[in-house]
Amino acid sequence: MWVRQEYKPEKARFQKPFEIDIELATQKQVHREEEQEEQDAEYYNGKQKSENKSTRKIKLEQSYAALGTTVWDGSIALAKMFDNQMIFPQEDFKNYRVLELGAGCGLVGIYLCLLGAKRTVITDQQCCIPTLNKNIELNIAKDMASRIKAEEYSWGNGVDHLTKNGVFDLVVAAEVLYSEEDSIKLAKSIPRLTHQKSLVFVSMGRNRGGESAFVRTMKNEGFEVQEVAKEHLHPKYQDSIIKVLKAYLPQGSQTR
Numbered sequence: 001m002w003v004r005q006e007y008k009p010e011k012a013r014f015q016k017p018f019e020i021d022i023e024l025a026t027q028k029q030v031h032r033e034e035e036q037e038e039q040d041a042e043y044y045n046g047k048q049k050s051e052n053k054s055t056r057k058i059k060l061e062q063s064y065a066a067l068g069t070t071v072w073d074g075s076i077a078l079a080k081m082f083d084n085q086m087i088f089p090q091e092d093f094k095n096y097r098v099l100e101l102g103a104g105c106g107l108v109g110i111y112l113c114l115l116g117a118k119r120t121v122i123t124d125q126q127c128c129i130p131t132l133n134k135n136i137e138l139n140i141a142k143d144m145a146s147r148i149k150a151e152e153y154s155w156g157n158g159v160d161h162l163t164k165n166g167v168f169d170l171v172v173a174a175e176v177l178y179s180e181e182d183s184i185k186l187a188k189s190i191p192r193l194t195h196q197k198s199l200v201f202v203s204m205g206r207n208r209g210g211e212s213a214f215v216r217t218m219k220n221e222g223f224e225v226q227e228v229a230k231e232h233l234h235p236k237y238q239d240s241i242i243k244v245l246k247a248y249l250p251q252g253s254q255t256r
Helices: 010-015 036-044 073-081 090-095 107-114 126-139 142-147 180-193 211-220
Strands: 018-025 053-060 097-101 119-124 148-152 168-174 194-204 224-227 243-248
Touching: 018 073, 018 090, 018 107, 053 107, 053 126, 073 107, 073 168, 073 194, 073 243, 097 107, 097 180, 107 119, 107 126, 107 148, 107 168, 119 126, 126 148, 142 148, 168 180, 180 194, 180 211, 194 211, 211 224, 211 243
Parallel strands: 097 119, 097 168, 119 148, 168 194
Antiparallel strands: 018 053, 194 243, 224 243
């Protein structure tokens, strides 16, 4: 049973490292259409085929010392959403350049790196960078270290240091829509970091005061925005307080 982070005692939330399991493919997965009906049934009963997978544990240091350096429920739900092989086959991640905005402890970005993303950049304010670097060191093997990097970035500022090797295919942000002002800055930053076919996923828990401003601004920037269906989230994290938004540019759009 999932116990929300907000319900845990402070010692568990802040002093203990946060731990979560990740399932990794150990051999090439069959094409999702070949066994679609069977896998659908297995996934939505709370399990996926495991004979081609191995499980390892992600461990994240948390801290009182800096804003955002604790793991919250929206981060967990967003990371685990990518376990849905029907929608996000692991073999596809090898082609993705991934950016996490407002990364905090870096859970979602580190998770996607381990799923095989070609390149991952996790960003937050300078006060969070030591925790992000520590969590990269704890979870990413040396032979994968060149595929992930922590960078300082505050929404609304210049993005050249992030996009010098190209914009991103997948942009994620978790538990970041607290205020209208910051949510507007976030939404106005995203177009400079993405291309015509990029996907953007933003999750939230109970604190979502900037949601309407974010959605409105994204639409003004030419994006379609929709809620990810609960049944597409990991079965364990289909919680009433969790909401995940998906944003993308419509096909044929001339925004880019």
